Amino acid sequence: MSVVTVRAAAKINLRLGVGPLRDGFHALDTVYQAISLYDDVTVADAPDWSVAVRPLGGLDCTEVPTGPENLVVRAGRLLTGHHGLDRAAAITIDKGIPVAGGLAGGSADAAAALVALDRLWDLGTSDEDLLALAARLGSDIPFSLLGGTARGTGRGELVSPVVDAGSWWWVVVPNPQGLSTPAVYAEFDRLGGAGALAAEASAAVLAALRGGRWQDLAPVLENDLTSAALSLRPDLALIRSELSAAGARAVLLSGSGPTMLALAADRAEADRIRGALADFGHEDTVVATGPVAGAHLVEPEPDGPEDGAVAGA
Ligand code: C5P
Numbered sequence: 001m002s003v004v005t006v007r008a009a010a011k012i013n014l015r016l017g018v019g020p021l022r023d024g025f026h027a028l029d030t031v032y033q034a035i036s037l038y039d040d041v042t043v044a045d046a047p048d049w050s051v052a053v054r055p056l057g058g059l060d061c062t063e064v065p066t067g068p069e070n071l072v073v074r075a076g077r078l079l080t081g082h083h084g085l086d087r088a089a090a091i092t093i094d095k096g097i098p099v100a101g102g103l104a105g106g107s108a109d110a111a112a113a114l115v116a117l118d119r120l121w122d123l124g125t126s127d128e129d130l131l132a133l134a135a136r137l138g139s140d141i142p143f144s145l146l147g148g149t150a151r152g153t154g155r156g157e158l159v160s161p162v163v164d165a166g167s168w169w170w171v172v173v174p175n176p177q178g179l180s181t182p183a184v185y186a187e188f189d190r191l192g193g194a195g196a197l198a199a200e201a202s203a204a205v206l207a208a209l210r211g212g213r214w215q216d217l218a219p220v221l222e223n224d225l226t227s228a229a230l231s232l233r234p235d236l237a238l239i240r241s242e243l244s245a246a247g248a249r250a251v252l253l254s255g256s257g258p259t260m261l262a263l264a265a266d267r268a269e270a271d272r273i274r275g276a277l278a279d280f281g282h283e284d285t286v287v288a289t290g291p292v293a294g295a296h297l298v299e300p301e302p303d304g305p306e307d308g309a310v311a312g313a
Helices: 071-083 105-120 127-137 141-146 181-190 199-211 214-220 226-232 235-245 267-279 305-312
Strands: 003-022 025-046 050-055 088-095 149-153 158-161 168-173 250-253 260-264 286-290 296-298
Touching: 003 105, 003 141, 003 181, 003 199, 025 105, 025 141, 025 168, 025 199, 071 088, 071 105, 071 127, 088 105, 105 127, 105 141, 105 296, 127 141, 141 149, 141 158, 149 199, 168 235, 168 267, 181 226, 199 214, 214 250, 214 260, 226 235, 235 250, 235 260, 235 267, 260 267, 267 286
Parallel strands: 050 088
Antiparallel strands: 003 025, 003 296, 025 088, 025 149, 025 286, 149 158, 168 260, 168 286, 250 260
């Protein structure tokens, strides 16, 4: 195959329990969910690594690096190193996931690049090896491979799928100014850090997911990084109250922020909340649903009606 495109989804944390700092990372007990905001990563064989970023829907991508520090190149180098290959690729990212928003857009790209390059070069890397490579690249990249809804432990990289009977609706409120994940964790420590991780909190979320009722999920959504993010960005408190006023069933910080999320009872309600938020001046909100699939191949579009007819004959 000469060109391969893989799609990967944004993630949110339905619970983000943060424990003590160890070796530069915090112990986590988290419940991830993949939601319907996507980046598409397209790869083609090339003499050298390159990255091009194409924003979708007016997204600001000026902060996305296009050099070797971009996670997609690091993913590619890790994969070629793993197989002892000397190859490179031109990588294009069609970006629909807001940047530096706590939605793991960079992690989605890395996961998509691993899957796309594996297919491009027909490497047949095992799922186990892909997950291990992903974990070396970043704490939430294994989840981006997996998708759906999953519990994450360790520093977030140890993922196991969980039963999710719901079809959940979220209003996503991106923020024009990003937040740095290490800065939010550092602020978390400065504010006093963590005690022991309470496993019961994740158990409550998992029970609500099994039941599939928003009435059970709304009261147990929880993000331990909320105080730290609000300390760095006091303006988020206003968005939180606007979301409540707009009819959110629960309001949640996404990952390390600054994206905020409103849980809605169903799609129609999510659309209504989105409309109410526009009255508060939030024009660029989106409605998303979860859970959705992890990194997966996107089949090329048929070339047009004539070709399609021939192919179908
Ligand atoms: O693993 P990842 O590269 O996404 O982590 C980025 C930064 O976020 C880390 O360098 C660390 O500062 C912080 N982090 C953390 N504890 C985690 C995950 C991330 O402190 N479990």
